[in-house]
Amino acid sequence: MHLVIIGNGITGVTCALTVRRLRPEARITLVSSESTHxxxxxxxxxxxxxxxxxxxxxxxxxxFWTENRLELVHATATNLDLAGRHVTLDNGNTLSYTHLLLATxxxxxxxxxxxxxxxxxxxxYNLNDLAAITRDTHGISRGVVVGGGLIGVELAEMLHTRxxxxxxxxREASYxxxxxxxxxxxxxxxxxxENHVPVRYRTELREILGDAQGRxxxxxxxxxxxxxxxxxxxxxxxxxNLGLAKTSDIETDRGILVDEFLRxxxxxxYAAGDCAQHxxxxxxxxxxEQLWYTGRMQGETVAHTICGQDTPYRRGIWFNSAKFFNLEYQTYGQAPAGAEAGVESFYWExxxxxxxxRVYYRTEAPHAVLGFNALxxxxxxxxxxxxxxxxxxxATVMAEFGRANFDPEFFTQHEQAMMAAYNIQFPTQPVLLKRRKGLFSMNR
Ligand SMILES: Cc1cc2nc3c(=O)[nH]c(=O)nc-3n(C[C@H](O)[C@H](O)[C@H](O)COP(=O)(O)OP(=O)(O)OC[C@H]3O[C@@H](n4cnc5c(N)ncnc54)[C@H](O)[C@@H]3O)c2cc1C
Structure with a gap:
């Protein structure tokens, strides 16, 4: 077995490490255009x-890589020959494979x-971008960030700290x-x-103007x-990133199309991680799915299939977390931004x-919980x-909410106010607060 993996991100590396564990004798080569390690x-x-x-x-x-007999190649794979089962690299070499993972x-x-x-x-996105931002923002006074997602706030925070x-x-009316x-x-x-970052909502970029030096x-x-x-x-x-896949007739759409086994x-x-489309x-x-933990899960799952233990990919319940300056954010399950039929939410701030x-639940009794947003x-x-x-x-979730709290301090600070708000929204199923040993505990 010679497994060639294109891409040494979390997906490719997790696959490599899992295959090494499952098939100690396998030859494994990791190719990356970005970095050796x-x-x-x-x-x-x-x-x-x-x-x-x-x-x-x-x-x-x-x-670590030599120790685990993982061969690292710092090069770009420029062509994929499916019939001949080999990949051509920009350094002139070709790599023959028995199994190939695209984790681009x-x-x-x-x-x-x-x-x-x-x-x-x-x-x-990558190390080149890090080098470019480090070089090009040195000594400047203002940068414009286009876009208000997670990377938008990261870029704003990065500039702010310097x-x-x-x-x-x-573009939208709110973040x-x-x-x-x-x-x-x-x-x-x-x-x-609070961090004195001006945001222009409902505003898009029309044009970027340059100076005589092309800056x-x-x-x-x-x-x-x-x-x-x-x-x-x-x-x-x-x-x-479909660059390599497009040099062959592998089926693609927005991503490289895969079945539930990531074939x-x-x-x-096989394809897995950010580049794959289910x-x-x-x-x-x-x-x-363009997330760190889903890349890791997909890398691990596909490794089993590659090793002959066919394993369907099951992501499980959606999860994501981020930090907006000093504000931590977590989301679980179904947590829509707008109205959705059959879904309501309880919000406390x-x-x-x-x-x-915010706790999302089904409109229909007994109001099963669907998801959470926590800030x-x-x-x-x-x-x-x-x-x-x-x-x-x-009602059960709110009564037992203390179980989900990571921070015990939270009990004393906020839980009473949160439950009071919940009781206003659900007067027929109130959660009762009992004072016990200086902490509030909830009982229905
Ligand atoms: C700045 C930033 C912050 C992020 N923060 C979060 C976060 O907080 N939480 C979260 O869940 N996700 C986050 N993400 C997303 C997360 O990092 C990605 O989902 C994850 O890294 C994807 O892993 P991957 O292994 O599938 O692909 P990648 O990490 O993109 O790795 C693919 C590699 O393949 C290489 N490659 C591509 N084509 C070729 C080729 N032809 N030949 C050789 N090499 C090739 C690329 O150079 C790259 O190194 C963030 C992403 C960015 C950019």
Whole structure:
């Protein structure tokens, strides 16, 4: 067996390590155009901000790979020959495979704006982008961030920590409105305001203007405003990297099409992680998953199938977390941003606008819990998952809510107010608060 893996991100590396465990004798080669060694993509921002050094974001020491007989090739795979079962690299070599995993990740989107190729204009995805932002924001006073998703707020925070004023352009009326209900969006907006980050809502980029040296000097928005700046960051989403797949006749759509075993249309060729698109996602699940933990899960699952233990990919209950400046965010299960038939929610927010909880439940009694949004408070993953999987009624969840709280301090601070708000929304099924040993516990 010679497993060739294109891409040494979390997906490719997890697959490699799992195959090594399952098939100690297998030959495994990891190819990456980006870096010889795997690193944590999610930690790129902390290197820029000076919280971590580049070597700190490599989860494994450099000797680890030789020790585990994982061959590393730093090159770009430029052509895929399915009939001959080999991959051509840009260094002139070819690699023959018995099994091939495409784990090529994503690439930043660009929409063809005038001026988007000027110096000082970029996305944030890889190590080259980190080098570019480090170089091009040195000594500047203002950068414009285009897009209001998770990477948008990361870029704003990155510039902010270096004393550069970020101006954020958001097409929608509130922050990340495709994902967050307006109340949660407003809490993030408060973070922008407290950190003196100007945000232009309902505003898009029209054009980027350059100077005589071909460097960005300003942007023009759809509101007609010209904003002087020395750097522009795109945070308008990513798209599956299909470059290598497209050199063959492997079936693709938005991503590389895979079945539930993460098999592509070509024999012995698999795809997983950001670049894969599920042909038949389970009800309520997305077809392209661009998350760290789903990459890891897919990498592990596909390794079993590659080793002859056919294993369907089952993501389980949706989960995501992020940090918006100082505001932590977690979401579990079904948590729609807008109205959805048969779904309601209970929302509580602390007057400080720094802590909030939303619990989604079915309209129909007994109001089974469907999902959670938590801001400024940390919930226990296992407990939330269990409630959602067991379709626990909201009354039960609220009565036992302390089980999900990560932070015991939270009890004393907020739980009473939260339950009082819940009791107003559900007067027929109140949760009673009993004072016990200085802590509040809930009983129905
Ligand atoms: C700045 C940033 C912050 C993020 N933060 C979070 C977060 O907080 N939480 C979260 O869940 N997710 C986050 N994500 C998303 C998460 O990092 C990705 O979902 C995950 O890294 C995808 O892993 P992957 O292994 O599928 O692909 P990737 O990590 O993209 O790895 C693919 C690799 O393949 C290489 N490659 C591609 N084509 C070729 C080729 N032809 N030849 C050789 N090599 C090739 C690429 O260079 C790349 O190194 C973040 C992403 C970014 C960019």
């Amino acid at each position: 795997h690193y944590s993509r999610t930690a790129l921002m902390y290197v820029y901000m000076g919280h971590l050094r580049p070597q700190d974001i490599k989860p494994y020491e450099d000797w 990740g994503s690439e930043s989107k660009r929409f063809g704006w005038p001026g988007q190729d000027l110096a000082g204009v970029q996305g944030l 004393g550069i004023e970020p101006v954020v352009l958001v 990340w409105s495709a994902v967050l209900p307006p109340e949660e969006g407003n809490l993030v907006d408060r973070q922008f305001a 960005v000097r300003a942007v023009v928005t759809t509101a007609g405003e010209e904003i002087a700046c020395q750097w522009v960051g795109f945070a308008i989403g990513v798209t599956p 592509t249309s070509a024999p012995q060729v 042909r038949q996602p389970a009800a309520g699940q997305v077809s392209v 602390h007057p400080s606008a720094r802590v909030a909880l 400024g408070l940390r919930l226990r993953h296992a407990v939330c998952e269990q409630w959602i999987a067991q379709q626990a009624p909201i």
